Amino acid sequence: MKRNAVYSLSLPQFYGLIGKIKSLHESICKDIGESYKIPEACDKWIKREVDRKLPFQEKHVVQQASILGNLEELGLLKRSSDKDENEVPAVVEFGAGRGYLTQLLADCYGIKRVFLVERKSYKLKADRSLRQTDSLVLERLRIDIEDLNLKAVESLQGLPFMAIGKHLCGPATDLTLRCCLGEDIVHNDARNCSIRGLAIATCCHHLCQWKHYINKKYLRKLGIAREEFHAITWFTSWAVDADHSSDLPEINNSRAPLPSIEKEECGKEVTQVEDAVRCMKAAERAVLGFMCKQIIDVGRLMWLKELGLDGRLIKYVPPNISPENNLLIAQK
Numbered sequence: 001m002k003r004n005a006v007y008s009l010s011l012p013q014f015y016g017l018i019g020k021i022k023s024l025h026e027s028i029c030k031d032i033g034e035s036y037k038i039p040e041a042c043d044k045w046i047k048r049e050v051d052r053k054l055p056f057q058e059k060h061v062v063q064q065a066s067i068l069g070n071l072e073e074l075g076l077l078k079r080s081s082d083k084d085e086n087e088v089p090a091v092v093e094f095g096a097g098r099g100y101l102t103q104l105l106a107d108c109y110g111i112k113r114v115f116l117v118e119r120k121s122y123k124l125k126a127d128r129s130l131r132q133t134d135s136l137v138l139e140r141l142r143i144d145i146e147d148l149n150l151k152a153v154e155s156l157q158g159l160p161f162m163a164i165g166k167h168l169c170g171p172a173t174d175l176t177l178r179c180c181l182g183e184d185i186v187h188n189d190a191r192n193c194s195i196r197g198l199a200i201a202t203c204c205h206h207l208c209q210w211k212h213y214i215n216k217k218y219l220r221k222l223g224i225a226r227e228e229f230h231a232i233t234w235f236t237s238w239a240v241d242a243d244h245s246s247d248l249p250e251i252n253n254s255r256a257p258l259p260s261i262e263k264e265e266c267g268k269e270v271t272q273v274e275d276a277v278r279c280m281k282a283a284e285r286a287v288l289g290f291m292c293k294q295i296i297d298v299g300r301l302m303w304l305k306e307l308g309l310d311g312r313l314i315k316y317v318p319p320n321i322s323p324e325n326n327l328l329i330a331q332k
Contacts, residue, residue: 001230002206002230002231002233002234003234005227005230005231005234006231006234006235006273006277007272007273007274007277008273009231009273010273011270011271011272011273011276014273014276015276017228017231018288020223020224020228021232021235021288021291021292021295022291024222024224024295025291025294025295028222028295028298029291029294029295029298031312031313032294032298032313032314032315033312033314033315034314034315035066035070035073035314035315035316035327036066036315036316036317036318037065037066037068037069037070037072037073037316038062038065038066038069039065039068039069039072039108040079041068041072041079041108041109042061042064042065042068042069042104042108044107044108045061045064045065045104045107045108046061046062046065059321059322060100061104062317062321063166063201063316063317063321063322064100064101064104064166065104066316066317066327067101067164067166067199067201067316067327068104068105068108068109070199070314070316070327070329071162071164071197071199071329072109074197074329074331075331076162076196076197076199076331077105077109077162078109079108079109079110089159089160089161089162089196090111090112090113090114090115090156090159090160090161090162091105091111091113091114091115091161091162091163091164092114092115092117092150092156092161092162092163092164092180093114093115093116093117093163093164093165094117094145094163094164094165094168094172094176094179094200095117095118095145095165095166095167095168095169095172095176096116096117096118096140096165097118097120097122098122098125098126099116099118099125099126099127099130099140100126101164101166102114102116102126102130102164103126103129103130105164106130106133106136107133111136112135112136112137113136113137113155113159114130114136114137114138114139115139115140115141115153115155115156115161116138116139116140116141117141117143117145117148118140118141118142119142119143119144119145121142127140137155139153139155141153145172145175145176145179146175148179149179150179150180156194158194159194160194160195160196161194161195161196162195162196162197162198162199163176163180163195163197163198163199163200164198164199164200165199165200165201166201167201167202167203167204167324168200168201168202168203169203169204169207170203170204170205170206170207170208170209171207171208171209171212171213173200173202173214173300173328174208174212174213174214174300175212176200177198177200177214177300177303177304178214180195180198181195181304181307195332196331196332197309197329197330197331197332198328198329198330198331199327199328199329200327200328200329201316201324201325201326201327201328202293202296202297202300202324202326202327202328203324203326204324205233205236205237205292205293205296205297206233206234206236206237207233208229208233208236208296210226210229210230213229213296213299214299214300214303215299215300215302215303218299218302218303219299232292232295232296233292233296235285235288235289235292236289236292236293236296237289238285238286238288238289239286239289239290239292239293239323240289240323240324241282241285241286241289293326294313294326297313297326297328298313300328301313301328301330304328304330308332309330309331309332310330310331310332311328311329311330311331312329312330313326313327313328313329314326314327314329315327
């Protein structure tokens with residue numbers, strides 16, 4: 001549906017949209033930096049000094065460790081030896097899957113209370129290992145994030161908590177933000193809510209939906225309407241179509257100049273949008289895709305800032321580890 005909507009544009013409309021995306025990216029995505037963290041607290045996982053029965057894939061451990069390292073840098077996490085137990089918040093992991101981000105968190109930072117939110121049922125979960133951890137209270141909530149009301153979770157009442165998520169696909173990021181801070185939308189103030197901070201690795205922007213997107217107001221101010229949003233989300237799929245086996249700056253550097261597509265020599269006459277798309281090189285499509293991903297995530301960041309949170313959007317791992325490397329991180 002999104003592809004067909006793009007292909008139905010006239011060539012001037014298509015080129016105009018590309019120009020708008022480039023202009024918006026240059027104006028609102030200036031402050032996205034790199035923050036690759038491997039904290040000392042995660043050494044035993046990085047060095048594989050953990051239970052050999054636990055699944056280990058280096059690229060996933062590096063991603064998980066960097067999420068936690070960025071939380072530690074903000075002061076939202078402290079190593080077990082550095083903290084007063086009473087200061088440790090509860091942690092709610094959204095889109096928890098098998099729960100191995102929480103496994104790393106419990107092993108390296110000694111978190112005492114964890115809630116895993118996941119609508120699917122998985123085998124080979126980390127739950128068995130987590131339940132054997134001394135003084136850790138674990139609760140798995142099998143529910144769709146859209147249907148979750150955190151205030152109805154009795155065991156979470158009155159507890160400050162931190163929200164985390166690794167690769168919350170498409171609208172799951174927006175639903176998570178709304179779940180954690182939804183009631184504060186009315187008051188436009190998150191200072192009195194229970195959330196202490198959050199770290200969400202976004203992904204699969206091509207699945208984003210206008211009806212769920214958290215900051216439509218911001219996009220409208222930028223001149224992006226529903227139809228253009230759908231086109232932008234479709235373009236994001238191009239970011240992960242390219243070969244990321246090596247860190248190619250022209251692919252992941254979304255500040256690189258976007259070629260003037262209408263002047264591309266295709267070897268044939270370009271009469272419709274589908275022809276223009278086919279004439280684009282993979283690297284050109286990838287650059288545009290990364291631009292669109294960042295525009296979508298900056299809108300989410302601005303929503304958090306409007307509620308009074310101090311937030312950043314960063315690249316938390318190199319693209320050869322994962323091209324889906326945007327991390328939305330914020331604290332009160």
